[in-house]
Amino acid sequence: MSxxxxxxxxxxxxxxxxxFDHVALQEVxxxxxxxxxxxxxxxxxxxxxxxxKLIEQGSEHRHLAGWDPxxxxxxxxxxxTVTLVEIGTALQNQYxxxxxxxxxPAVDTPPINHRERFRDNxxxxxxxxxxxxxxxxxxxYILIQExxxxxxxxxxxxxLSLPYAxxxxxxxxxxxxxxxxxxxHLQQDDGLGPRQVYRGLxxxxxxxxxxxxxxxxxHVDLAMSYRPRVxxxxxxxxxxxxxxxxxxxxxxxxxxxxxxxxxGTEQDVKAMIYNLTDANGADDVxxxxxSAEAIQxxxxxxxxxxxxxxxxxxxxxxxxxxxxxxxxHYREIVITGSSGGSxxxxxxxxxxxxxxxxxxxxxxxxxxxxxxxxDILNQIRNRNIDGKAVIYxxxxxxxxxxxxxxxxxxxxxxxxxx
Numbered sequence: 533m534s535x536x537x538x539x540x541x542x543x544x545x546x547x548x549x550x551x552f553d554h555v556a557l558q559e560v561x562x563x564x565x566x567x568x569x570x571x572x573x574x575x576x577x578x579x580x581x582x583x584x585k586l587i588e589q590g591s592e593h594r595h596l597a598g599w600d601p602x603x604x605x606x607x608x609x610x611x612x613t614v615t616l617v618e619i620g621t622a623l624q625n626q627y628x629x630x631x632x633x634x635x636x637p638a639v640d641t642p643p644i645n646h647r648e649r650f651r652d653n654x655x656x657x658x659x660x661x662x663x664x665x666x667x668x669x670x671x672x673y674i675l676i677q678e679x680x681x682x683x684x685x686x687x688x689x690x691x692l693s694l695p696y697a698x699x700x701x702x703x704x705x706x707x708x709x710x711x712x713x714x715x716x717h718l719q720q721d722d723g724l725g726p727r728q729v730y731r732g733l734x735x736x737x738x739x740x741x742x743x744x745x746x747x748x749x750x751h752v753d754l755a756m757s758y759r760p761r762v763x764x765x766x767x768x769x770x771x772x773x774x775x776x777x778x779x780x781x782x783x784x785x786x787x788x789x790x791x792x793x794x795x796g797t798e799q800d801v802k803a804m805i806y807n808l809t810d811a812n813g814a815d816d817v818x819x820x821x822x823s824a825e826a827i828q829x830x831x832x833x834x835x836x837x838x839x840x841x842x843x844x845x846x847x848x849x850x851x852x853x854x855x856x857x858x859x860x861h862y863r864e865i866v867i868t869g870s871s872g873g874s875x876x877x878x879x880x881x882x883x884x885x886x887x888x889x890x891x892x893x894x895x896x897x898x899x900x901x902x903x904x905x906x907d908i909l910n911q912i913r914n915r916n917i918d919g920k921a922v923i924y925x926x927x928x929x930x931x932x933x934x935x936x937x938x939x940x941x942x943x944x945x946x947x948x949x950x
Contacts, residue, residue, distance in 0.1 A: 538562055538673070539672075542561075542562045543557055543560075544607045544670065544671035545607065545609065545671065545902065546605045547587060547601045547605060547606045548605040549590065550587075550588070550589070550591070550601070550602070552587055552588075552906075552909075554601070554602070555608070555906060555909065557902055557905060560671075562673050563675040565618055565676075567622040568678050569675060569676060570619060570627060570675075570676040570686075571616070571618035571674075571676070572614035572615055572633070572674050573614060573616075573617050573673055574672060574673060574674050575613050575925075576613050576697050576700035576922055577670050577700055577922070577923045578611030578701045578704065578920055578922055578923075579905065579909065579912065579920075579921045580611050580704065582610065583909060583912075584909065586608070586664060587608075587909070593664075595659075595660075595664045595665070596665060597650045597654070597657045597665075598650050598652070599649050599665050600649075604649050606664065606668070607663070607674075608663050608670045609663045609668030610637035610661060610663035611637070611663075611702075611704065612634075612635065612674070613632065613633070614633055614634075614669070614674055614676075615630060615631070615632050616628065616632075617673070623681075632688070633688055633689070634689070634702050635662055635674075635676070636685035636706070636873070636874070636877075637662035637663055637666075637703060638872045638873070638874070639660050639662065639680055639683040640658070640659050640683050641658075641660070641683040642654065642657055642658050644678045644682065645677055649665070660679050662674075662685075666679060670923065670925075672926060685875055687875060687878055687879055687882070689882065690879075690882050690883050690886050691882075693940070694882065694885060694886060695943045696924070697896055697922040697924075698885055698892035698893065701896065701920050702881040703873070703881075704747065704750065705750055705754070705885075706874075706878040706880070706881045707747075707877070708750045710870045710873040711751070711843050712732055712733055712754055713870075714868040714870050715731065715733055715734075715816055715866075716729055716730070716731060716839065716866055717729070717731075717837060718837060732758055733760060734760065734815040735759055736759065737760050737761060737762075737814075738761060738764070738805070738808060738815050738816075738835075739762065739763045739764070739814065739817075740814045740817045740818070740830065740833055741755065741765050741817075741818045741820055742818065742821060743766070743767060743820040743821025743823065743844060744765050744773060744776045745772060745821065745918060747820050747843070748767070748772075748776075748820035749775075749776055749779065749780075750895060751820050751843070753780065753891055753895070754884075755816075755818075756780070756784060756787060756789060757889045759787065759789070760789060760816075762789070762791075763784065764791075764792045764794060765791070765793050765794065766801055766826075767795065767821075768795060768796050768797050769795075773793040773795060775918075777791075777793050779891075779937075792804070801833060802832055805833045809835060812836070813834050813835025813838060814833050814834055814835060815837075816838065817831075817833055817839070817840050819840070819841065819843060820844050821844040822844040822845060822847070823846075824853050826844070827840075828853065831855065831859055832859075834859065834865050835863065836863045836864060837865070838863070838865050840865060842867065842869040845871075893937045894937050895919055896920050896922055897917070897934065897935060897936070898921035898922065898935070899921075899922055899924070899933040899935055899938060899946065900921060900923050900929075900933070901923065901924070901925075901927065901930075901932075902923055902925050904923070904932045905923060907932070908921045922938065924947070927946070
């Protein structure tokens with residue numbers, strides 16, 4: 533069922549081979565939903581750094597599992613927010629045109645459609661992804677297939693006043709929520725009693741975050757919701773540290789959190805942590821940069837029972853490191869990591885946005901049209917962009933906007949001009 537006029541064709545960012553020479557904006561047919569599928573308008577979409585690996589690796593990418601984009605082109609885009617425009621005949625009692633959703637792109641269910649396009653007829657494939665083998669958000673419309681519904685990955689807005697752009701970057705934030713949710717702290721208040729397990733960053737603890745790029749700033753933002761006593765943000769670029777200070781210093785002061793902004797090439801980070809903690813070390817260390825040096829530095833800043841989070845993945849071939857195992861044995865530290873989020877993490881992100889516990893506006897630095905998508909991907913590949921880029925597929929513009937932040941008021945004014 534549909535109550536809106538749906539065009540026959542749409543613009544979409546398509547990968548039709550391996551490598552950047554095979555990614556382009558194309559005019560393609562608008563898909564129509566089958567009985568158990570939905571069609572949605574893409575209201576806003578983010579552009580994720582993970583697309584770089586997908587484009588460069590093609591069918592060898594682990595999420596494609598042999599699916600060849602040269603034979604079966606892909607519509608890219610794993611971040612976005614949508615409004616339903618057409619309901620499949622078997623779903624008309626469950627969904628309504630006009631409902632707004634965010635899609636968790638990591639769909640924890642085997643492929644239902646096009647199994648023959650995968651290696652070995654999808655044998656052993658237990659997970660599919662939106663913007664990979666499922667249609668993505670970098671288009672004017674998106675087909676929501678059975679896999680998304682089976683994986684419980686179509687998630688409603690908790691607050692309809694949430695701006696499109698903010699909801700569109702909920703997915704990368706959900707990866708940060710998943711990451712910090714992996715922190716486990718043991719506490720034994722009485723030597724004769726059992727240990728208790730506490731999940732997340734240690735309240736009133738000391739947190740160190742190494743790498744204050746786009747994802748590192750999301751870690752800073754979320755860390756404040758745990759109300760630690762101290763957050764130490766470390767980077768090698770003064771411009772990044774100053775940007776984070778501008779965004780979060782006043783909020784940290786309001787919440788009674790001590791914040792320190794440290795250039796790791798100019799200060800002895802370990803000495804600073806030990807001075808702040810009476811030589812006890814940090815409770816939580818998050819390495820949010822793909823740096824072996826940062827990992828090795830971070831391990832020695834931990835205190836007894838601390839958690840080391842390896843959020844920034846290293847390149848294959850560079851990911852075997854020396855590690856001081858005595859830290860695990862004698863300081864009883866925990867080493868953790870995560871890859872992506874779950875539907876719960878995405879729901880939690882939307883809730884925290886609605887409660888204003890995190891500030892999505894501060895993470896958006898580019899506003900653009902679909903026409904700019906390839907340019908933005910190249911900026912990401914060349915590390916010339918710091919922050920999230922958001923595209924409004926139905927808002928035509930020749931200008932890519934560079935913004936210090938992007939509020940709901942900014943979005944309302946921008947969309948009113950179309």
